[in-house]
Amino acid sequence: MDALTQFFAAIAHFTTPLFLFHVAWATLLGILVGSLPGLTATMGVALLTTLTYTLDKDAAILVLICMYVGAIYGGSRSAILLNIPGTPASAATSLDGFPLAQRGQAGYAMALATAGSAMGTIVGIALLVLLAPALAAIALDFGSFEFFWLAVFGIVISGQLTGGVSPLKGYIAGILGLMVAMIGSEGIHAHIRFNLGFSELNGGIALIPAMVGAFGFAEVLTVMLRKKPVMSAKELKEDRILPKLADLWKYKRTIGRSGIIGTLVGIIPGVGEDIGAWASYAASKRSSKERKEYGTGSKEGLIAAETGNSAVVPGALIPALTLAVPGSAPAAVLIAALFIHGVRPGPMIMIEQPDFIYSVAAMLFFATLAITIYGLSLTRVFILVLRIPREFLMPVVFTLCVIGPFALTQRIFDIWVMVGFGLVGFVLRKMNYPMAPLVLGIILGSLLDKSLRRGLTLSNGSLEPFFLRPISAMFVAVILLSIILSLPVVQKAVARWIDRLMPAGKRGEEDQ
Amino acid sequence: MNSESPMADRITAAILLLLGGAMCWGGFIMDRLEIRQIHPSSIPGLLPIFLGLILMVCAVFLGLSTRGKTRPSTSEASKDSENWRDFSFAAVWSCLFAIVMVSRIPFVVASAIYIAVFTGWYLWRPSGKGGNRLKMMLLVGLYAVLVAVGVSVLFRYGFLVRLP
Numbered sequence: 234m235d236a237l238t239q240f241f242a243a244i245a246h247f248t249t250p251l252f253l254f255h256v257a258w259a260t261l262l263g264i265l266v267g268s269l270p271g272l273t274a275t276m277g278v279a280l281l282t283t284l285t286y287t288l289d290k291d292a293a294i295l296v297l298i299c300m301y302v303g304a305i306y307g308g309s310r311s312a313i314l315l316n317i318p319g320t321p322a323s324a325a326t327s328l329d330g331f332p333l334a335q336r337g338q339a340g341y342a343m344a345l346a347t348a349g350s351a352m353g354t355i356v357g358i359a360l361l362v363l364l365a366p367a368l369a370a371i372a373l374d375f376g377s378f379e380f381f382w383l384a385v386f387g388i389v390i391s392g393q394l395t396g397g398v399s400p401l402k403g404y405i406a407g408i409l410g411l412m413v414a415m416i417g418s419e420g421i422h423a424h425i426r427f428n429l430g431f432s433e434l435n436g437g438i439a440l441i442p443a444m445v446g447a448f449g450f451a452e453v454l455t456v457m458l459r460k461k462p463v464m465s466a467k468e469l470k471e472d473r474i475l476p477k478l479a480d481l482w483k484y485k486r487t488i489g490r491s492g493i494i495g496t497l498v499g500i501i502p503g504v505g506e507d508i509g510a511w512a513s514y515a516a517s518k519r520s521s522k523e524r525k526e527y528g529t530g531s532k533e534g535l536i537a538a539e540t541g542n543s544a545v546v547p548g549a550l551i552p553a554l555t556l557a558v559p560g561s562a563p564a565a566v567l568i569a570a571l572f573i574h575g576v577r578p579g580p581m582i583m584i585e586q587p588d589f590i591y592s593v594a595a596m597l598f599f600a601t602l603a604i605t606i607y608g609l610s611l612t613r614v615f616i617l618v619l620r621i622p623r624e625f626l627m628p629v630v631f632t633l634c635v636i637g638p639f640a641l642t643q644r645i646f647d648i649w650v651m652v653g654f655g656l657v658g659f660v661l662r663k664m665n666y667p668m669a670p671l672v673l674g675i676i677l678g679s680l681l682d683k684s685l686r687r688g689l690t691l692s693n694g695s696l697e698p699f700f701l702r703p704i705s706a707m708f709v710a711v712i713l714l715s716i717i718l719s720l721p722v723v724q725k726a727v728a729r730w731i732d733r734l735m736p737a738g739k740r741g742e743e744d745q
Numbered sequence: 746m747n748s749e750s751p752m753a754d755r756i757t758a759a760i761l762l763l764l765g766g767a768m769c770w771g772g773f774i775m776d777r778l779e780i781r782q783i784h785p786s787s788i789p790g791l792l793p794i795f796l797g798l799i800l801m802v803c804a805v806f807l808g809l810s811t812r813g814k815t816r817p818s819t820s821e822a823s824k825d826s827e828n829w830r831d832f833s834f835a836a837v838w839s840c841l842f843a844i845v846m847v848s849r850i851p852f853v854v855a856s857a858i859y860i861a862v863f864t865g866w867y868l869w870r871p872s873g874k875g876g877n878r879l880k881m882m883l884l885v886g887l888y889a890v891l892v893a894v895g896v897s898v899l900f901r902y903g904f905l906v907r908l909p
Contacts, residue, residue, distance in 0.1 A: 287904055401806055405761065408800050412768055415793050422778055424789040427771060450839065457835035458827050627835070628863035629892050632856045635843050636896060640906040645848045648909075652843045656836075664753060682792045689786035 236362050239588055243595035252295060253599070259296040260603035263303020267310070268615055270317045270456065272630065274304035274506070275562040275672075276448040279441060282570045283637035290574045295596045297570050301563050302354060302546055302600035305506055306608065309346040309539055310615045313339055322506030322545070325514040325538035332530035340612055341476070345532055347608030348476040349488065349539030354601040356492025356540075357499065357547030358594050364500070365590045369555040372580035377691060378698045381684035382708035383502075384677040387558055388670060389712050391503030393719050395667035400719040406666045407503075410674015411681060413438050420683045433646040440569045440675060442638035442650040447668055448562070449634040450655025453627045455662065475609060484536050487517050491540035498541075499548020503673035505561035506542040506549075513541025547597055554578050554590055558677065565672050751811035758808035762801055769797025834866055852908040853897040861889035 247253075259281070266277035281300045285293035308323030313330035326346060333342035375383070388407035396403025416427045417437025428434035481488070491513035498509040517537035518527045527534045549560025550567070557579040559565035571578050582589060634655075638647040658668060692698045699705055717723055772793030777785070838859070846855040864885045872881035900906040 284899075284904065399810070401803060401810065405800070405803050405807065408796060408803065412764075412793075412796055412800070415768070415796065419789050421787055422781065422783060422789060424776065424778060426775065426789055426793065427768075453839065454832060454836055458829070458832040460828055624864045624867035625888065628860040628889075629896075631839050631842070631863075632860065632892070632896055635847055635856075636852065636900055636906075636908070639847075639909055640900055640904060643907060645909060648843050648847060652840055656840075664757065685792055686787040689791075690784040694784075694786045 236366070236591070239591040240362055240594055243588065243591040244598065246592070247291075247295065247595050247599055252292065255292050255296050256299050256599045256603050259299035260303040260600050261607060263300040263600075264307035264310075264604065264607055264615065265618055266300070267304035267307025267323075268319045268618060269621070269626065270311050270315065270319055272304075273320045273448055273452060274301055274308075274322070275444060275566060276452055276630075277301075277304045278563045278566045278570070279444045279448060280633050280637050282441060282566060282573070283445075283640045285570070286573070286640070290576065291592065293570065293574050294567075294576070294593070295599070297567055298593065298596040299600040299603065301567065302543070302597060303604055303607075304563075305542055305546055306347070306350040306539075306604045307615075308542075309350070310343065311619055313342045313346065314616065314619060320506070322510055322542040323538075324507055325510040325542070326535060328514070328528050328538070329531045329534040332528075333532070333535065336530055338530075342535060343612050343615075344476040344609060345480065345535050346539045347605060348481055349491075349536040350543040350608070351601050351605045352481075352488050353492045353495055353540035353543035354546060354597060354604075356489065357496045357544040358597050358601070360493070360496045361547040361551055361597070362591065362594050365551050365555050366583055368551060369580055369583040369590075372556050375556075375580060375704065376702075377684040377688035378702055378705045379708070380680055381688055381699065382705050382712065383556065383558060384681035384684065386708050386712055387502030387673055387677055389715050390501055391673050392667075392670040393715055394501070394504045394508050395669045399665065402664075402666045403670050406661065406668070407670035407674045410671040410676075411678045412674075413443070413671075414675050414678020415682070420679050421686055431646075433644065438650060438675070439638070439642065439647060440565070441641055442647040443654045443675060444562075444566050444569075444672060445634050445638050446651035446654030446656075447658035447671065450631065450651060451658035451662060451668075453631050453634070454655065454659045456623055456627060480532060481536075484533050487521075487533050487537050488540050490516060490520075491537045492544045495541040495544025496548035496551075499545035499560045500551050502552055502558045502560060502677075503562075503565075503669045505669050506545040509545035509548070510538045510542035513544075514538045547594070550593060550597075554582055554593065555580060557680070559673065562669050562672050565676050568676065751814040754811045755808055758804045758811075761804035761807065765797045765800030765804055767797070768793050768800065772797060831867065835863070838863055838866070848909045853893050856896060857889045857893035859889075860892055861886050864889065 247256075262281075263274075263277060266272045267274060277300050278297055281297055285296055288296065304320060305322050308319035308321075309326045309330065311317050311319040312323035312327035313334050316327050316331040318324045318327055330342045330346065333339065388411065389404070392403030392405075392407040393400040394403070396406075414437070416434055418425050418435055425435050494513045494516055495506075495509040498504055498512050499506075514527075514534060514537050517533060518524050521527070521531075521533055523531060523533055545561060546563075549564040552558045552560050553564040553568050555578070557568060559568055568578055576582075576589060577585065634651060635648055638651045639645070641647065658671075661671070662668065688699060689695075700709055718727070772790035772795075775788070775790030775793070777783075777788045777790070842855065842859040846859065849855075865882055868881055868885060869878070872878045897908060901908050
């Protein structure tokens with residue numbers, strides 16, 4: 234009850250003309266960024282962070298959260314109309330959204346995507362309000378030993394789930410991120426490591442230039458490498474752009490389940506919206522009576538994917554706020570932005586700023602309202618936006634990539650860092666190395682390093698507390714299990730075991 | 746060389762092995778700060794040593810995972826979906842802008858030139874010949890100047906950033 238009161242108090246706090254104006258423009262900008270292939274939510278949040286220095290704390294965080302929610306939702310536009318996900322989070326949306334558009338139901342597909350996104354975020358907000366304070370309370374018992382394993386857990390799980398068919402590449406990306414974090418002054422003795430003779434590296438590699446490079450410049454290069462997309466010829470033949478309530482009621486279980494799955498995926502460090510969408514889509518398909526329609530224009534599939542990816546947003550903010558461990562790449566940038574604006578995310582947040590979590594929930598609520606209004610009223614405008622030629626758009630994006638990191642520290646060196654990360658990020662992407670573990674590694678490197686050395690100092694060099702304290706032991710068990718299950722030999726053995734357990738007839742049904 | 750081929754993975758594995766070795770060695774020879782009498786378990790090189798070792802192990806596994814794999818056949822469809830000429834220009838011109846032009850000439854001028862050349866390069870051929878092309882290039886020039894001035898004014902006077 235107390236949580237609900239605080240949530241409504243936060244809603245009242247943000248119901249002012251100025252805050253509502255910020256919600257309106259930032260969400261609209263987010264939808265535009267998300268709907269344009271090549272511009273991702275992470276890049277949008279990173280670039281906008283550089284534009285929010287002069288705003289006060291509440292307005293700045295509100296703007297960034299609206300951008301985040303808007304961009305994740307906006308990705309569905311191009312997924313439905315171009316069969317190209319505007320952001321990776323909308324990859325599952327294109328499976329059923331594009332076939333619907335080809336049947337002349339693009340407007341209705343976008344209406345369903347809007348409804349799914351709105352409801353997914355609402356489910357996520359409810360879970361954020363319920364779970365975040367509890368998680369923060371648990372995290373108060375974390376010491377150096379637990380934080381060490383939490384950081385390892387984040388890298389391992391993120392690497393495994395985002396690495397696709399090769400978790401090894403996910404692990405490597407995570408380790409490379411941790412190695413980047415080793416550059417510059419370390420956090421215990423202030424000793425400068427690996428600066429290679431450049432005094433500019435004494436402070437380490439800043440997150441914002443690295444993120445803008447890996448997600449901005451690399452995206453510009455990726456877009457220019459692709460041939461121009463072709464819009465669905467049958468777009469918007471049908472006029473209906475409002476979802477039918479009967480359809481939403483029919484798929485209420487799918488919406489609830491996808492919302493919960495999305496939020497839980499969001500809580501797992503560094504996993505992100507795309508995995509949330511795929512997990513929700515797979516779970517929905519498995520339990521659906523209409524599973525044969527999946528991939529050919531299933532409304533249920535479309536709702537599951539969109540609900541799942543949007544629910545990840547509040548979910549990703551749960552560990553970001555309570556543990557300072559991001560649940561997704563955009564949440565990683567948000568953590569950096571929180572520090573810039575004087576908010577210290579972590580276990581102490583419920584003690585230092587007990588109302589902040591409810592403020593974030595209220596910000597998410599306003600962003601959800603805005604995507605619903607825009608989604609249902611501006612469908613045709615968004616289609617026009619998709620027609621902006623990339624030749625006009627990409628140089629502007631890159632110009633912002635250059636000036637944004639510079640604006641933070643006024644150092645030309647940060648522009649070079651951005652370019653370096655952009656080129657390396659592009660090559661890694663081409664070789665199927667996921668970016669999320671790399672980013673998570675950069676964020677968690679300092680925590681991992683300080684926790685390991687502080688823990689060893691506290692235990693006088695003994696490794697016992699790292700393995701015998703209850704929460705640490707639990708983390709160790711989960712990490713070991715994850716690594717073992719990612720080994721091809723073990724995966725084959727498990728598949729054989731499942732084959733033996735499941736009769737052939739049942740298997741055939743599942744495959745359909 | 747295909748970026749997804751086993752050969753690419755083998756070369757990456759070799760580079761990662763070297764990188765891991767370098768970090769491990771760098772951590773090992775790093776100052777142990779005995780003069781400050783710190784706890785021996787809190788030496789700054791501790792985690793880099795571990796990270797270097799783990800990266801080397803991963804590199805070995807990456808190299809081993811390519812055994813028996815053949816180069817994936819590149820289908821016509823996937824060849825057609827990529828335009829390396831456009832990409833090369835975008836990459837080289839963007840790097841030139843960021844590394845050479847910015848800081849040497851005023852940002853507003855540098856960004857106007859960058860945007861005009863970037864957009865003009867891609868629209869030169871599709872815009873046809875004669876009057877159409879001239880009209881398109883003028884439009885591109887106007888667009889570049891407007892965007893460059895807009896971005897510069899926003900950062901200089903909106904966010905009070907001293908431009909490079």
